[in-house]
Amino acid sequence: MSPDTTTQHAPKAPALWDISPPVDAHTPAFPGDTPYQQQWVATLGPGCPVNVGAITLSPHLGAHADAPLHYDPQGQAVGALDLAPFIGPCRVIHAIAPGPLVMPHHLAHALTAPLPPRVLVRTYQRMPQREWDAGLSAFAPDTVTQLADLGVVLVGIDTASVDPADSKTLDSHQVLRQRHLRVLENLVLDDVPEGDYELIALPLKLMTADASPVRAVLRALTPALASAPTLAPAIPAASLATATSPAAESPDHSQ
Numbered sequence: 184m185s186p187d188t189t190t191q192h193a194p195k196a197p198a199l200w201d202i203s204p205p206v207d208a209h210t211p212a213f214p215g216d217t218p219y220q221q222q223w224v225a226t227l228g229p230g231c232p233v234n235v236g237a238i239t240l241s242p243h244l245g246a247h248a249d250a251p252l253h254y255d256p257q258g259q260a261v262g263a264l265d266l267a268p269f270i271g272p273c274r275v276i277h278a279i280a281p282g283p284l285v286m287p288h289h290l291a292h293a294l295t296a297p298l299p300p301r302v303l304v305r306t307y308q309r310m311p312q313r314e315w316d317a318g319l320s321a322f323a324p325d326t327v328t329q330l331a332d333l334g335v336v337l338v339g340i341d342t343a344s345v346d347p348a349d350s351k352t353l354d355s356h357q358v359l360r361q362r363h364l365r366v367l368e369n370l371v372l373d374d375v376p377e378g379d380y381e382l383i384a385l386p387l388k389l390m391t392a393d394a395s396p397v398r399a400v401l402r403a404l405t406p407a408l409a410s411a412p413t414l415a416p417a418i419p420a421a422s423l424a425t426a427t428s429p430a431a432e433s434p435d436h437s438q
């Protein structure tokens with residue numbers, strides 16, 4: 184029998200988690216969206232020193248950031264967005280198989296202070312990277328509202344949309360609009376333990392697009408980053424306790 188080396192050398196946590204699915208012709212697209220296509224404009228050969236491709240794709244393919252222009256005719260295009268929300272401390276919260284909607288109670292166990300201003304939610308045991316899932320889990324609008332109330336500026340999810348795939352009203356997208364939240368969709372959080380990390384997921388500077396692919400990664404927090412000032416004011420423990428209590432009314436910040 185060969186010795187079991189896996190128990191002798193416990194795997195070290197990676198310094199970098201790639202939380203982006205592969206993008207190619209097999210990447211699932213929202214029904215009606217443009218799949219990934221690639222042509223070769225030039226190919227290596229006698230008289231041609233390079234390969235050069237031309238790609239066509241919906242900007243909502245793979246890990247991506249929606250811009251307000253996606254759900255608001257007056258909204259900013261993705262290239263105009265402030266980058267600060269897309270980089271910095273974040274919390275990964277597991278809400279595996281929550282059903283159609285991630286409700287506030289699915290996240291309550293992990294909303295402890297101090298809460299970083301970015302929250303990524305894992306709903307899949309294994310994120311389907313090769314087939315479309317019409318039964319995806321979305322955010323309940325109340326969940327997005329609660330996160331905004333807690334000072335969160337960016338929410339992320341491992342499904343294709345923060346609203347149900349057949350939604351015509353896009354209620355959670357509308358809360359994003361009202362509360363000026365940034366959003367990441369189609370993340371792969373399969374191998375990421377719950378906890379706090381540094382998120383890096385910058386959208387491209389596409390000046391007229393309604394979304395952009397991102398290469399989303401998580402890095403282990405350094406002590407300096409962990410204690411760095413957040414974008415939002417520190418959330419007092421008392422308000423977190425209030426906000427996670429189902430009996431408490433959250434204050435209405437909308438105008």
Ligand SMILES: [Zn+2]
Nearest residue numbers: 243249368394
């Ligand atoms: Zn999108």
